[in-house]
């Protein structure tokens with residue numbers, strides 16, 4: 001793990017505070033362009049691959065939720081930041097055998113994509129006597145490499161999840177196709193919103209679909225244009241990985 005300054009020549013000329021201001025300005029501009037209130041869009045800083053001292057600096061600027069994609073990395077950093085009241089948000093693919101670590105460290109999981117993981121989490125959360133906020137990750141792009149539930153299975157999955165008392169469904173998450181074609185990226189975000197709107201009409205008991213986590217450093221404007229309530233931003237804040 002290394003700091004932004006080691007990797008990104010551009011970042012070396014700016015401070016974390018300046019990059020944070022710049023990202024917030026992008027969010028504000030995108031909200032204004034979409035006729036939305038900037039207070040509707042949350043920034044989730046994605047600190048994966050950056051070390052605890054960088055996160056500590058971000059905490060000093062008032063951030064306290066951080067997105068990470070590996071449980072092992074959270075387990076390394078959490079003890080070093082035990083005085084910081086950090087909330088860890090898991091955004092990456094989780095193996096079923098890592099459910100125990102999710103229950104131990106995570107305040108939230110945005111990458112719930114299958115029943116086997118929900119069952120393992122439910123068991124571990126019950127044992128820990130706690131609940132977990134979750135977003136269901138949908139696969140909105142045709143890329144083989146992308147994780148996520150098939151959108152056609154969303155309603156059935158939500159109906160099953162409504163039976164798990166430990167899992168509090170708050171919305172949906174997706175990663176767009178990796179492409180320079182902005183229309184193709186935007187179509188992924190539109191797909192997520194359409195799936196949400198359709199499922200929300202069913203009013204499934206105990207299921208909230210208010211949150212849409214979509215948009216990253218390269219495409220947060222497109223996510224906001226399509227109704228994102230949360231953008232997950234790594235490199236634009238922390239530097240290249």
Ligand SMILES: *Cc1c(COP(=O)(O)O)cnc(C)c1O
Pocket residue numbers: 046048069091092175216217218232233234235236
């Ligand atoms: C790494 C990651 C991000 C942040 O990506 P950047 O392009 O660095 O902003 C967002 N979401 C997920 C699921 C990620 O793994």
